[in-house]
Amino acid sequence: EVQLQESGPGLVKPSQSLSLTCSVTGYSITSNYWGWIRKFPGNKMEWMGYISYSGSTSYNPSLKSRISITRDTSKNQFFLQLNSVTTEDTATYYCARGKLGRYYFDYWGQGVMVTVSS
Amino acid sequence: VQMTQSPSYLAASPGESVSISCKASKSISNNLAWYQEKPGKANKLLIHSGSTLQSGTPSRFSGSGSGTDFTLTIRSLESEDFAVYYCQQYNEYPLTFGSGTKLEIK
Numbered sequence: 001e002v003q004l005q006e007s008g009p010g011l012v013k014p015s016q017s018l019s020l021t022c023s024v025t026g027y028s029i030t031s032n033y034w035g036w037i038r039k040f041p042g043n044k045m046e047w048m049g050y051i052s053y054s055g056s057t058s059y060n061p062s063l064k065s066r067i068s069i070t071r072d073t074s075k076n077q078f079f080l081q082l083n084s085v086t087t088e089d090t091a092t093y094y095c096a097r098g099k100l101g102r103y104y105f106d107y108w109g110q111g112v113m114v115t116v117s118s
Numbered sequence: 119v120q121m122t123q124s125p126s127y128l129a130a131s132p133g134e135s136v137s138i139s140c141k142a143s144k145s146i147s148n149n150l151a152w153y154q155e156k157p158g159k160a161n162k163l164l165i166h167s168g169s170t171l172q173s174g175t176p177s178r179f180s181g182s183g184s185g186t187d188f189t190l191t192i193r194s195l196e197s198e199d200f201a202v203y204y205c206q207q208y209n210e211y212p213l214t215f216g217s218g219t220k221l222e223i224k
Contacts, residue, residue, distance in 0.1 A: 004160075037215075045204060045215035060212040094161070103208035104151035106172065108161040 002027040004095050004109035012089075012116050018082040022095030022109060029053070029076050033098030035105060036069060036080045038091040046091075050098055051078050085116045119143055119207050123216030129224040132195050138219045140188040140205035148184045149209035155202040155218075164203075165190065197223070 008020035022034070035050035049059035051069045059067050063082070071078040082089060092113045096105035120143040130136045140150065148168035153161045163172045165181040168188060178193045192199055200223050205216040 043202070043218045045206075045218070047206075047213035047215070058211065062212070096161075099166070102149075102166065103213055104163065104166050104206060105153075105161075106163045106166075110158070110160050 002097060002107040004097065004107060006093060006095050006109045006112040008093075008112060008114070010113060010115060012085055012114060013118055014086055014116055015084055018080070018085050018089065018114055018116070020080040020093055020095075020112065020114070022078050022080070024076045024078070024097075027097065027107075028073075029071055029078055030073055032100050033103065034069075034071070034078045035096050035098050037094045037096055037105070039094070039111070040091045048080070048082075050103075053100070087116050090114065090116045119146060119210060119214050121205055121207055121214050121216040123205055123219055125219060126217060127220050127222070129222045130195055131224045132197055134195050135191065135193045136195065136221065137192075138190040138203055138205075138221075140183075140190070140216050142186045142188075142207055142209075145185045146207045146209035149207055150181075150183070150188050151206045151208065152179075152181055152190045153204045153206065154199075155204065161204075192221075195221075 003025045005023045012018045031053045033050045036048040039045050066083045068081040092111040094111045095109045097107040122141045124139050150168045152165040164175045169181040180191045203219045
């Protein structure tokens with residue numbers, strides 16, 4: 001069974017970088033697409049970006065200057081880095097598997113809550 | 119593409135049927151997915167391609183629509199269906215989600 005698990009610090013200071021890891025079991029990240037989505041307080045969901053089976057990336061233009069998604073295929077993990085965070089980046093962050101060629105998400109992690117505060 | 123989901127809150131009783139609307143600001147063909155969110159659980163993909171049930175989705179769930187107007191219908195609500203539902207378009211980047219509908223027990 002495909003399982004995803006997010007991990008990382010729950011508290012980040014403003015202006016610092018947010019770094020999260022998504023560990024995948026039951027499926028290789030060298031297939032399909034692997035995305036990050038976040039849900040803000042108030043329930044608005046935002047797609048942040050993804051990394052493909054080949055390592056190519058696509059990002060939400062609203063974040064393009066601050067976001068980086070990378071991967072370690074040997075560990076079957078992919079990563080989110082979001083730079084220069086503000087309190088507006090406080091959210092629950094999810095990783096998810098994207099359906100090949102279709103870009104909806106068929107498996108999700110449970111999410112990790114990240115608070116940006118000094 | 120902006121996704122307008124309504125209602126934001128819905129109260130119903132077990133056994134009833136409910137419908138949730140999702141409207142796109144431009145045509146997205148049938149490139150729409152519906153998800154279910156429950157506390158402490160991973161989000162579950164219910165429907166993709168507007169009306170195709172994901173494997174494991176109970177048949178009481180159905181999706182309809184194309185273009186700009188889509189509907190998720192749940193017939194004969196069961197206790198496990200009380201959750202938050204989101205739509206998501208994947209016709210173009212950036213991928214966008216509706217604002218969610220919280221379905222509560224009346």
